[in-house]
Amino acid sequence: MNKRSHSIAFWAAVAVFLVAVLTMTQIVRNEYPFFAGYVILQFIALAVAWSILGGYAGYVNFGTNAFFGVGVYTAVALFKATGAPLVVQIAAAAVVGMTLGFGVGLLTLRMRGIFFSIATIALAIIIETFVMNWRFVGGAAGIQIQRPPVMAPFDSYVKMLFFVQAMLAVIAVATARYIQNSRIGRGLQALRDDELAAECTGVPTLKLKLIACMISGALISAAGAPAAMYLQYADPSSAFNLSYSVSALAMALIGGTAHWIGPVLGAILLGSTQQLLAVTISSEVNVLVLGIMLVLFVVGAPKGIIGLLRPRYRLRAGGKQ
Amino acid sequence: MTTLAAADAPLLQVGTLTKTFGGFTALDNISVEIRKGERFGLIGPNGSGKTTLINCISGALKPQVGSVVFCGENITQLPPHLRARRGIARSFQIPRPFRSMTVLENLMVGLDFAAAGSAAAEEEIAMSILTRMGLAAKAAAPSDTLSQVELRKMELARAMAVRPKLLISDEAMAGLSSSEVDEVLDLLISLGEEDITIIMIEHIMQAVMRFSERVMCLDAGKIIALGAPSEVMANKRVQEAYLGT
Numbered sequence: 001m002n003k004r005s006h007s008i009a010f011w012a013a014v015a016v017f018l019v020a021v022l023t024m025t026q027i028v029r030n031e032y033p034f035f036a037g038y039v040i041l042q043f044i045a046l047a048v049a050w051s052i053l054g055g056y057a058g059y060v061n062f063g064t065n066a067f068f069g070v071g072v073y074t075a076v077a078l079f080k081a082t083g084a085p086l087v088v089q090i091a092a093a094a095v096v097g098m099t100l101g102f103g104v105g106l107l108t109l110r111m112r113g114i115f116f117s118i119a120t121i122a123l124a125i126i127i128e129t130f131v132m133n134w135r136f137v138g139g140a141a142g143i144q145i146q147r148p149p150v151m152a153p154f155d156s157y158v159k160m161l162f163f164v165q166a167m168l169a170v171i172a173v174a175t176a177r178y179i180q181n182s183r184i185g186r187g188l189q190a191l192r193d194d195e196l197a198a199e200c201t202g203v204p205t206l207k208l209k210l211i212a213c214m215i216s217g218a219l220i221s222a223a224g225a226p227a228a229m230y231l232q233y234a235d236p237s238s239a240f241n242l243s244y245s246v247s248a249l250a251m252a253l254i255g256g257t258a259h260w261i262g263p264v265l266g267a268i269l270l271g272s273t274q275q276l277l278a279v280t281i282s283s284e285v286n287v288l289v290l291g292i293m294l295v296l297f298v299v300g301a302p303k304g305i306i307g308l309l310r311p312r313y314r315l316r317a318g319g320k321q
Numbered sequence: 322m323t324t325l326a327a328a329d330a331p332l333l334q335v336g337t338l339t340k341t342f343g344g345f346t347a348l349d350n351i352s353v354e355i356r357k358g359e360r361f362g363l364i365g366p367n368g369s370g371k372t373t374l375i376n377c378i379s380g381a382l383k384p385q386v387g388s389v390v391f392c393g394e395n396i397t398q399l400p401p402h403l404r405a406r407r408g409i410a411r412s413f414q415i416p417r418p419f420r421s422m423t424v425l426e427n428l429m430v431g432l433d434f435a436a437a438g439s440a441a442a443e444e445e446i447a448m449s450i451l452t453r454m455g456l457a458a459k460a461a462a463p464s465d466t467l468s469q470v471e472l473r474k475m476e477l478a479r480a481m482a483v484r485p486k487l488l489i490s491d492e493a494m495a496g497l498s499s500s501e502v503d504e505v506l507d508l509l510i511s512l513g514e515e516d517i518t519i520i521m522i523e524h525i526m527q528a529v530m531r532f533s534e535r536v537m538c539l540d541a542g543k544i545i546a547l548g549a550p551s552e553v554m555a556n557k558r559v560q561e562a563y564l565g566t
Binding site for chain 2: 183186187189190192193194196197198199200201202203204205206258
């Protein structure tokens with residue numbers, strides 16, 4: 001019953017959020033809030049998606065940029081080849097991201113700790129090199145994208161992308177929340193604590209890690225799919241930029257990974273700070289701030305923001321909402 | 322006749338098991354059969370291969386040669402989680418709790434994954450196991466706040482949550498006081514009375530003597546004695562292995 005009322009509260013909040021986003025696109029005329037808001041929403045989706053494998057399962061994935069870039073270029077290739085609508089581009093990116101997650105997971109998830117992380121960095125480099133030499137999508141020079149006409153009820157493409165990214169963030173959060181409360185979540189938590197003990201208690205660890213890697217990959221790629229439309233341009237070194245990996249990881253860790261709300265809080269905090277700094281000082285300061293905050297949190301609040309808010313949180317980590 | 326034979330068939334058959342790590346032979350041609358409902362003691366000096374043997378039985382390690390047959394099924398190549406689902410549960414020499422979980426949640430993992438059932442019933446079962454183990458009061462406690470004896474009991478409780486046919490206890494009494502040893506031993510004996518077959522690795526000889534129906538002694542990866550506890554203790558080679566010559 002408690003669980004059900006939590007569910008009702010969650011979906012009510014989601015509905016309010018989406019209605020607010022939609023209303024905002026209809027009322028606010030200035031495009032800048034949408035331009036900045038898109039990035040924050042994108043980071044919410046990335047951080048939450050990252051935490052499914054990196055947080056719940058404890059497998060620190062440094063290849064967020066690989067999945068992100070694959071999402072970008074799936075959309076670009078599809079759009080150039082067939083002119084497919086945005087929804088189809090996103091769905092295709094999710095499928096490709098999931099497939100990549102499966103393949104990569106199969107190859108790398110037997111490695112633990114730092115070895116897994118290094119393997120995921122290698123993955124990004126391999127795929128980026130491939131895309132750099134793929135002439136159809138512009139190779140290393142990148143590719144200009146001509147946005148198609150915007151669809152009603154939106155009056156600008158950026159506003160529509162803002163709404164789409166809000167949907168993607170909601171999907172990522174709902175998925176993470178579902179996993180956290182399901183048997184899969186308990187299994188992932190068990191294998192994060194102790195993989196051998198989990199196996200011996202009946203947890204199919206490899207299977208669960210693969211599932212987590214596939215879902216995480218699909219969500220990251222989906223979040224990346226609209227990026228080319230957003231920038232009207234795509235090139236390998238920005239689509240596969242390591243900063244996506246660092247940001248997603250830092251946001252999730254700063255927010256706290258024991259609960260899906262952690263990465264959301266972390267992404268909002270860091271994302272808006274970055275947007276603010278980019279306007280007031282320079283976009284290069286972002287990385288510095290990210291680094292400093294990460295160090296501060298690792299030292300001062302290893303369980304992230306949610307650990308600060310609820311020091312005894314971990315007691316309830318299994319009964320969560 | 323066939324039904325009689327099936328009833329008499331051993332629960333666990335370990336056949337010509339050999340496990341090497343590089344040039345080191347940890348287990349050398351081990352064959353043993355364990356009956357249903359038996360309380361089986363496994364002893365031997367440090368490094369004699371006891372834990373390697375139960376790692377091969379529970380699936381944490383795969384032997385190079387030989388087979389493990391459980392309930393008539395060859396499980397030599399199965400991963401540990403599938404063995405757990407078939408009814409092999411274990412505790413660890415150094416306790417390995419799920420540290421971010423409460424005691425109850427630790428048990429729920431086994432109930433969720435190894436012994437399928439509805440969620441409501443699962444919590445009841447978990448609580449009844451904890452009551453059995455004398456841990457009911459600690460159900461909501463985070464597992465990293467437990468004392469050593471509570472951790473040992475929780476490991477056994479978590480193994481019980483798998484609903485095992487075979488329970489392997491790897492030095493569940495190491496580091497406990499003598500009253501705590503008796504407490505854990507009583508628990509193991511009472512579990513044995515419920516048709517759960519138990520393999521107990523232990524260094525505390527009084528505990529082994531009191532618990533076991535049969536004892537096997539390993540030394541340098543070989544079986545040097547197998548039989549009734551008193552016979553094994555009287556065996557010259559066992560005494561040599563333990564005391565040196």
